[in-house]
Amino acid sequence: MSIYYSGVFSRSGGIYSAISKQLKMVNLKPVKKIQVQFDPFHPNAVTARDFLFHISKPKVLETNISCIIKTNVVCDRSEPEIKIDLGDSRTIKFLANNLTVLEILQQFNKHISSKVPEETLSSPATAKLEAKRKGKR
Amino acid sequence: MSLSLYTRKAFLKTFTPTVQCQRFRGKINVQKPKPPHFERATYLALSKPWFINPNKLKTSVELCKYNEKLYNDENEINQYSRILAKELYTYFSSSKLIVFYHHNSIKADEQFKYYSMFKKQNMELKKYGKKVLQLAVSGTPYETVLDFYSTPNNMILFSPESEIGKVLKITKKCSQLVLLTAIVENKLLTTEDLAKYSKIPNIQAAQAELVHLICSIGNNLVTNLNSHQTNLVSHLDTRIKHLEDK
Known part of the structure; x- marks a missing residue:
């Protein structure tokens, strides 16, 4: 054949599947506190609110139970922003005015979740199984 | 069977009469009924329903069977959503305190807990879609509400009395609800104003x-x-x- 195949073999799952894929990778271990600030009347507050919704899912929160999620609803037409306090006294701020949820989650995974050492990356389910096995022995 | 039943059968015999209907002169032919009497026939003919052909005024293009609509019109409004919108508007107009919440991901169990907590105080926690709210609210003084109703994670609380203190107290218990704004006696208030107002x-x-x-x-x-x-x-x-x- 003269023209080789280029592109993907399957169709994209869409934005929601992309978000769920990113959410599965989220790890809150290095995070101490997440502060989400938005003005409900701001036209781009949707991003911050959606992020808040996704990050407060029980499966995500299970990665770090001591992580605090705080919402700050203001009424001064300010841009929505997400402030993440890390355990090592660093902070990361997302100015969410021109970002989408997917972009924020991607950056979150790139800068925060990827920093978690792999040994501690065992999921709670596997940890439980291991504990069971140890008990049996 | 026990013995007592046998004895009962011996003394008390049941009598069941057999009833059989007998018709005078032959059977009725259902397949080919007799023509009714002339007078009855006229009345029957008079009372016979007749309908106008629904296709009478349609053009040949409309009648063509290949001229089908393949997709539903997106702007078409469902009748049920109209009813819901009407109900929602009555809630809006009848309640003195309307509180808008953003809710995070919650399970139905927890959501029910929230519902019951508010219900005990005679308040209604409701969840409506944006389209219904648009139908209910557009063209009314409450139209500004649509500005922040952009995500599907919205809940509205309706209270017939303006008991802000109670609402704030219960909201503290509901960890997954985030208070956005409220309408107190037809005035939109921010969260800070609401806290101030609750102290009065x-x-x-x-x-x-x-x-x-x-x-x-x-x-x-x-x-x-x-x-x-x-x-x-x-x-x-x-x-x-x-x-x-x-």
Whole structure:
């Protein structure tokens, strides 16, 4: 054949599947506190609110139970922003005015979740199984 | 079977009559009924329903079977959503306090807990879609509400009385609900305003406070005007006492 195949073999799952894929990778271990600030009347507050919704899912929160999620609803037409306090006294701020949820989650995974050492990356389910096995022995 | 049943059968015999209908003269032919009497036939003919052909005014293009609509019109409004919108508007117009929440991901169990907590205080926590809200609210004073109803994670609380303190107290218990704004007696308030407003006890107390304030001004004036006279009188009294003692 003269023209080789280029592109993907399957169709994209869409934005929601992309978000769920990113959410599965989220790890809150290095995070101490997440502060989400938005003005409900701001036209781009949707991003911050959606992020808040996704990050407060029980499966995500299970990665770090001591992580605090705080919402700050203001009424001064300010841009929505997400402030993440890390355990090592660093902070990361997302100015969410021109970002989408997917972009924020991607950056979150790139800068925060990827920093978690792999040994501690065992999921709670596997940890439980291991504990069971140890008990049996 | 026990013995007692046998004995009962021996003494009490049941009598079941057999009923059979017999018709005078032959069977009716259902397949080919007899023509009715002339007068009855005329009335039957008169009362026979007749309908206008629904395709009477349609053009041949409309009648063509290949001219089908493949997709539903997106702007078409479902009748059920109209009913919901009507219901929602009655809630809006009848309640004195309307609170808007953003909710995070919650399970139905927890959501039910929230519902019941508010229901005990005679408040209704509702969840409506944006389209229904748009139908209910557009063209009314509540139209601004649509500005922040952009995500599907919205909940609305309707309360017939403006008991803000109670609402704030319950909201603290509901960890997954985030208070956005509220409409108190047809005025949109922010969260800070709401906290401030909740500290005011109620209208009667506020009125009493105002009356007290107005009275105190009057009293002050009277005491100020009388102070010189009372001073003079007291001085004179002391002088009299002095003189009496001597």
